[in-house]
Amino acid sequence: MKSNTSRIGMVLFTFYLLLYGGFVFLNTFSPETMEATPWMGVNVAILYGFGLIIAAFVLALIYGVLSRSAEGEK
């Protein structure tokens, strides 16, 4: 059970790390990208920022569901 849930955790963690890393690097090395307004007149900075917060919660929920079923199998 331990290895199962922690493997799921690592996969989700890596996914989020890339997402967060992408945000930080865009801000640092291409801040003008953050000013573009691709959707509904809202800029990338806000869309990506909100996206990161929502993604954290969605990944947390996925993790919760998957580790419950992983534990349930044991």
Place this chain on the structure above:
Amino acid sequence: MIYEPSMMAVAIFFLFVGITLGLSFFLGKKAKSSQGYFAAHGQIPWFVNGVAFAGDYLSAASFLGICGMIAFYGYDGFLYSIGYLAGWIVALFVVAEPMKRLGKFTFADALNSKFDSTGIKVAAGISTLAVSVFYLIPQMVGAGVLVQPLLGLPHWAGVVIVGTVVIMIVVTAGMVSTTWVQFLKGSLLVIFSAVLTVMIVQRGFEVDKPSADGHQFRTVGPLGENPNFPDDLPEDLKASYASLLVIDDTTSFPQTTNAETGETITWTPRIDEAGNTFLDEAQTVTETADGKKIIDGLPFGDGEGENSLHPIGRVSKLPDGQEKTGPLGPLEFFSTMQESEVVLWGNRKITNDNGSVTTVYYQKPTPGSQVLRPGEHPKFQGIRGDNFIDKLNFLSLMLALFCGTASLPHILIRYYTVKDEAAARKSTIVGIGCIGFFYVLTLYLGLGAMTSGSMDVTNSNMAAPLLALSMSELLFAIISAIAFTTVLGTVSGLILASAGAVAHDLVGSFSSTELTDHEQVRIAKIASVVVGAIAIALGILFKELNVSYLVGWAFSVAASANLPALVMLLFWKSTTKQGIIAAIIVGMTSSLAWILLSADTFAKVYGLPAEDAIVPFSQPGIVTIPLGFVTLVVVSLMTQNGGNN
């Protein structure tokens, strides 16, 4: 600005504190054993614990600091929100379950579970204390800031009140009551922030709305190219022209005096895109050498012949020449602001010949597209430049925020208040939900405050409560009381974490005989009083320091000292006890030393020139976190035969 203590605010405030203390005494009867005192018997339901995470985590810095930073500079404050939340991913996926599985009361327990080493206990105990005290300073400073407008008391009184109430909470009941206080506060904070957000988007924007005190800031012009003062002043200003405030060789601001009131207005020139010069009404504060405060030429006060600063914050242009938007949708709120123009405020300090210091606060009309992009705050401007060191500083901060959360002692101890690993996981998920939702709201709260006409130009920390005041006095009273309870809650969590470290890790290690349960609790209570007293003293000493920036540093120290040890213990079999001890000590001392030698500390704490700083940038994380990992690996490899495996 002058803050009128409102009776309603005072009443609601005391009601909150009363309920908190009552709850604390009531629940305190249940927690006599050390298991109850430090870990609430592991009996806290996971949902309550999850909301309590939000209560612990959404400190004065999150609530007041981020809102204030967004209200004064725009998007940049939201970068903190994102970083603070992202850190919870580390907590959930990496730290939560092992912490619960390995430890009993404190972070040191978990680290020490494999080795039973006094050295690890002492090192982890010291780092817990160091991080907690570092994190306590901004909370106490925040308490002082809050109490001024709320109760009309001086800064130090706020710090002493918080310190005393918290010591009483912690001494009476420990983790049980702290948890319930956090639960209460966490839920109220999220609910009322949501209420405030709905009111903000319902209110929408209005062009050149007068300030909360009815004042309308004026702009005169255009004056044509390169005007000379007073010759090229418009006629109405020329009549009342008084003097020229000289800033430097190339800049000077004309001043006019109202003959009836004696009020002196300073006008700051601004050149628009067409090359025309306009004069904007500014505000000045002069502090004389003997400590008197003069506002726009008149003594500070609200009596006859006295003056105070006008509240600020307005939209100066809306898209398509609209005057008023009416209610907006949640995304429309941003797209409208993107196309608008907002008046932000800048300031310049001038030391006069007679030793007095004048600060000129001037209007800075700024396009919404700039307000909503990163890199406008002085701390973040580096990302828009070409200097790699500045970019590195930003990366370092974002790394520290990401790694710091899962290393904060008062967050880590909350994993011991639930019954098992599944409950630890579930409560973290609830925590992420509450905290994430709140951080989304911070952007609305900050921008709402920015355009509310009620900000105090001298104090960004007050943005959130003043925004509430612009809606209704009741809301102001509630939000201020919640903000104050926020400080109480976070401070009690931190003091409890420190007390646990002293009683369980430090005294426990040095005492020759095993401490009884009762003795541990007694030592923890004494430690709470001592740490509380230290926090009060530091809160008064450091009152000038920027609250959210201090928190950023606390995250750096926590991440550098604790995270390498925690992560490597879980994921690298060859980790030795010497490696862990070395990583904690090196991570802690290097990050602390870096901070003490940085340009920010030089300028703000020692009053020395920032250029004299020894380290190249201010945020240590990007150097000291990897350093902790490297130290652990090197020392562990050197001590493989140390006999502890």
